[in-house]
Amino acid sequence: MFDVLIVGGGNAALCAALCAREAGASVLVLESSPREWRGGNSQHTRNLRCMHDAPQDVLIDAYPEEEYWRDLLAVTGGQTNEKLARLVIRASSTCRGWMRKHGVHFQPPLSGALHVARTNAFFMGGGKALINAYYRSAEALGVQIRYDSPVDKLDIQDGRFIAAYTNGERIEARACVLAAGGFESNREWLREAWGQNERGEWPVDNFLIRGTRFNQGVVLKHMFEEHQADKIGDPTQAHMVAIDARAPLYDGGICTRIDCVSLGVVVNRQAERFYDEGEDFWPKRYAIWGRLLANQPEQTAYSIIDSKAVGRFMPPVFPGEKADSLPELAAKLGLDVDMFMQTLNSYNASCKVGTFDHTKLDDCHTEGVTPAKTHWALPLDRPPFYGYALRPGVTFTYQGLLTDETAAVRFNDQPSNNLFVAGEMMAGNVLGKGYTAGIGMSIGTAFGRIAGVNSAKAALGAEHVIPQEADHAAA
Template sequence: MKDVLVIGGGNAALCAALTAAEAGASVLLLESSPREWRGGNSQHVRNLRCMHDAPQDVLIESYSEEEFWQDLLKVTGGLTDEKLARLVIRASSNCRPWMQKHGVRFQPPLSGALHVARTNAFFMGGGKALVNALYRSAQALGVEIRYDTPVDAIEIVGGHFLSASSGAQRFEARSCVLAAGGFESNREWLREAWGQNASGEWPADNFLIRGTRFNQGVMLKRMMEAGADMIGDPSQSHCVAIDARAPLYDGGICTRIDCVSLGVVVNQDAERFYDEGEDFWPKRYAIWGRLVAQQRGQLGYSIIDAKAIGHFMPPVFPGTVADSLPELARKLGLPEAAFMRTMNDYNAACNHGQFDHTTLDNCFTEGLSPAKTHWARTVDTAPFYSYALKPGVTFTYLGLKVDETAAVRFAGKPSDNLFVAGEMMAGNVLGKGYTAGVGMSIGIAFGRIAGAQAARAVKQMKTTSDTEYAAA
């Protein structure tokens, strides 16, 4: 029997396994995917949001705990546990040396992402390199890893973990860490969470999944059935407006469309529906998936002109190009008269301030609803470009309620040997919204906490057992 069983194979699971192994525990990690798809959504990550009080190797200036907290508070609208959020924020300040010890390397932000050079540390080689480094380190520390092993049942008695099963295989352990991800790849659960809209559509039918196809939410379902305390709205998720041509699964970061704040976004009726210049893209990109999901057909169109080129990271796929706005409308299949009315009204409302996409500038619209509050420049210089948008779900926020120990709770009582990390508990910190890199901050912080707590639980069991044996 192993000391610690880790269910899951992404960043949070690996952080838990490594931490438990460092504490002297024997560890078995079960990954549902084949080896070539290991790592869950972590294969697609780019960076980690980090608190720091002074410039560091790949981070400029400073990013204080309070500023990080205010950024998180703003995007979540207050739907966050401040105590746990601040725990994550503080942990983000000292996790990089530990990660580097396990082979993870960092680099300065790539061109096109310099606006986050102060707040985010970028992984050299991206998420795939991160995952590979952590797996190599885990194996070097003696962590046993089994691929193609999706856990479909878990045995818990009185809040105490006994075993997990994958088909006919049963795995006993003295303690367990759940880090098996959300339910974003479970289309039926997404349909249930989102329901039908007023037009009779099932919005979730048109969602693309930016991350892994293996996150079916099986462990979440099993924990709900076991009576674990839950937190979060099942319809809330990290949901990004991505290229409508993206694949159904595993499109990752390359499917992002980053020019939303530089132009306008319209729906299939050629109407704008939200402030494109509300805030910097890393603080607002994750609300646009939900906004597009609320539109007819779950489609939107980002419209820019030649002036925007060079101010954003270009998408992988070329957009639709036209020499005039009417031609662009026709190519997109949008109602031309309504489109021109929207564009003319927007252009007429633009206040010609000093455009500067590196700051919250003074270019805003007047007398327009919805307003565009920053970076409002006329869209009037050919050629014109458009990118069709669909909602891309990365991970869901429904999860297990925890405290600072990462223990799974049953009717308010924490388990003595069952812990959780990563997407399965991120909803404690992320009630809604997202800001770039914070998912990794949560995964690393609670992965290490869960791993340490699981190893500590094993030591306590062994100590108690030894004491009882001596007394007998």
């Protein structure tokens, strides 16, 4: 029998496995995917949002706790557990040394990296390199790993974990950490959550999944339906961004995101603008655009820029439609040319150009047009013009298991003494809605480490756990 069983194989799961093993526990990881697709959504990540009170290695200036908290509060609209959010924020300031010990390398952000040089530490080689480093370290420490091992059933008695089932095999352990991701790849569950809109559409049928196809939510649904575990979150809330409509159904990752929204205008299928493109810096607003698109006809819109924007954003993997005039661009995008020109002419005439600076909240804004554009409003008047068709890209869902600072799963508001949760399966405790760049990895890293330490204590007894640097996070 293993001391600790980890269900899942992404960032949170591996942080839990490493910390449990460092604490002296024997550990088995069950990853549902084949080896070549291991790592869940973490393989598509780039960075970690980090609190710091002074410049640190790859981070410039300072990003103190209160500013981090205000940023999170703004994107969630207050739908967050402040105690757990601040736990994540503080843990983000101290985890990089531990990550480096397990082979993760950091690099300064690229010059066009969404103005996050102050707030986010970038992984050298991206999320895939981070995942590979963690797997190498886990194997070197003696963690056992099984691929192609989806868990579909758990034996839980009176809130206590007994065993998990994978491929018909029963696996017992003294403690368990659930870190198997959300349900974003389960189209049936998404359809059930979103339903039909007033136009008779099923919005989710036009959603693309930015991450892994293996996040079907099987363990999460089992916990809800078979064990009545305490839940938190709205099933329609998710990390959703605007991505290229030509992106693949699964695993498009970061390169399919369209990052020029704030430098131009966005119109829907009726060629009408529907939201302020310049509301705030893109890292603080990019994750609202997936949901905005979900509410538009056919869940489709178009990001329109002119040549002044070229070179000021990370280009997507697919080139946009290109035209020498706005009417030509509208025709190429399949939009009503007259309506498109009415929208663009109205926008252009409303621009009050001041001192343009896409690195600041500048004074270039619109007047007399609805919706307003509050920053970076320049007329689209310099050919060639570019248009990108957009659809909602779902990264991960927010409905999950209710937990507390110990990462324990709760049943009827009572914490389990040997079943813990980390990562996307509990992110809704911190993210009721909205998103800010890099916080998903902060949540997964903080709660993965806490769950790992506490699962080892549950399995071995606190007096037998080898003290580790990660213990402070679980205190």
